[in-house]
Amino acid sequence: MAEQEKLHIKLNVYDTELSVNVPRSEEEYYRKSAKLITDIVNSYSQIFKGKKSDKEILYMALIDIALRYEKNEGKNDTAPYNDILHKLTSEIEEALK
Numbered sequence: 001m002a003e004q005e006k007l008h009i010k011l012n013v014y015d016t017e018l019s020v021n022v023p024r025s026e027e028e029y030y031r032k033s034a035k036l037i038t039d040i041v042n043s044y045s046q047i048f049k050g051k052k053s054d055k056e057i058l059y060m061a062l063i064d065i066a067l068r069y070e071k072n073e074g075k076n077d078t079a080p081y082n083d084i085l086h087k088l089t090s091e092i093e094e095a096l097k
Helices: 024-048 054-075 079-096
Strands: 006-013 016-023
Touching: 006 024, 016 024, 024 054
Parallel strands: none
Antiparallel strands: 006 016
């Protein structure tokens, strides 16, 4: 299998510029991810600046992103539907015999 072409890009994540090599086909995902992180950290910074440390604000943003990820993972679980379809298929095949 051929190795995917890499692209060297600079990402601005909150107050930091990161230089990374990414698969060319995934550049958009990296840029959107960097923007999401920046937006969430900025939101928490506006609410908690002066009340919480920068480190706490970053951790709050990380928890927010992780929660979104975990909730979305649960929505994409197709196992219950696959089980139902398998049972229905078995019943239909049995009825047709």
